[in-house]
Amino acid sequence: MASVPAQVGGGLDHVEIVEVGPRDGLQNESTLVTTEAKIVYIRAVIAAGARRIEATSFVHPQRVPQMADAEAVMAGVPRVDGVSYIGLVVNGRGLDRALAAGVDEVNVVVVATETFSRRNQGMTIAEGLASFAAISRRAHDGGLQVTATIGASFGCPFEGEVNPDTVAGLVRQCAEAGADEIGLADTIGVGVPADVSRLVDAAREVTDLPLRFHFHNTRNTGYANALMAVSRGAAALDASTGGIGGCPFAPAATGNIATEDLAYALRRTGVGSGLDLEGLVIAAAGIETELGIRLPALLGRAGDFPPPATTPPAVS
Numbered sequence: 001m002a003s004v005p006a007q008v009g010g011g012l013d014h015v016e017i018v019e020v021g022p023r024d025g026l027q028n029e030s031t032l033v034t035t036e037a038k039i040v041y042i043r044a045v046i047a048a049g050a051r052r053i054e055a056t057s058f059v060h061p062q063r064v065p066q067m068a069d070a071e072a073v074m075a076g077v078p079r080v081d082g083v084s085y086i087g088l089v090v091n092g093r094g095l096d097r098a099l100a101a102g103v104d105e106v107n108v109v110v111v112a113t114e115t116f117s118r119r120n121q122g123m124t125i126a127e128g129l130a131s132f133a134a135i136s137r138r139a140h141d142g143g144l145q146v147t148a149t150i151g152a153s154f155g156c157p158f159e160g161e162v163n164p165d166t167v168a169g170l171v172r173q174c175a176e177a178g179a180d181e182i183g184l185a186d187t188i189g190v191g192v193p194a195d196v197s198r199l200v201d202a203a204r205e206v207t208d209l210p211l212r213f214h215f216h217n218t219r220n221t222g223y224a225n226a227l228m229a230v231s232r233g234a235a236a237l238d239a240s241t242g243g244i245g246g247c248p249f250a251p252a253a254t255g256n257i258a259t260e261d262l263a264y265a266l267r268r269t270g271v272g273s274g275l276d277l278e279g280l281v282i283a284a285a286g287i288e289t290e291l292g293i294r295l296p297a298l299l300g301r302a303g304d305f306p307p308p309a310t311t312p313p314a315v316s
Helices: 022-026 035-047 070-076 090-100 112-120 123-140 162-175 193-204 222-231 258-271 277-291
Strands: 015-018 050-057 084-089 105-110 144-151 181-186 211-215 238-239
Touching: 015 144, 015 181, 015 258, 022 035, 022 050, 022 144, 022 277, 035 050, 035 070, 035 105, 035 222, 050 070, 050 090, 070 090, 070 211, 084 090, 090 123, 105 112, 105 123, 112 123, 112 144, 123 162, 144 162, 162 181, 181 193, 181 238, 181 277, 193 211, 193 222, 222 238, 222 258, 238 258, 258 277
Parallel strands: 015 050, 015 238, 050 084, 084 105, 105 144, 144 181, 181 211, 211 238
Antiparallel strands: none
């Protein structure tokens, strides 16, 4: 698990971007991408500098058919020093599979509202918390790092507004159950920067664990939210190269914020990410071809700024 970056002027001079395109990105796309294409995608984001990659999820293939090849993906990804592969798990059976497949970390979602928890996880919030505690204990016994992500932290498609105190209560219980990192997810993209600040305040009342944020750009506020999170000390941000993604169980969910667009915004703000923009654009172009659709990321269309220096042609 990466350490919390040094803070500069109330914010950070470096933030870790967790690449979630291979999992959260592809799970909501109607096209079933081949295992080999997923591995090529992962290799491309590694070449661009990604070091924490949510490679797949260990869920029932009937619920998320795009992730039915989780074991095959993990068997084919390159094992590179410094690269940590994350698997999403929702229950003990998923953890069994993740351990056998050789992931380095697990991400476990606990949802902030009862209706969405039942629809997304097939369990109540209380059952989700109990499941997280059991998964966390066993994952640590297996040498894995554990992230607890509070889904629908910023709002629920079925119940509406979510009280920050509710989120804080879940954060506290997950921290007590052994989480190494807390994720706050705007699963349906309703949050604004003021919401980010409120949730940071609420979370910091109950834990000093590193905070990781997961934003969708459904209402075009994802990048503003990400910059606010960095200014409030976020240790990590989730993003999806190409801007693909969404939640199959959330109405009108759209893609994650795009890794390349986020890295550009961070760099222009004076915050490093360790990612190569040109490499990210190449990775996005490859998965765009596989999906056969125009992806929402914009850096590949507009280009970097200032544009890379070019050498004038030699005069003969």
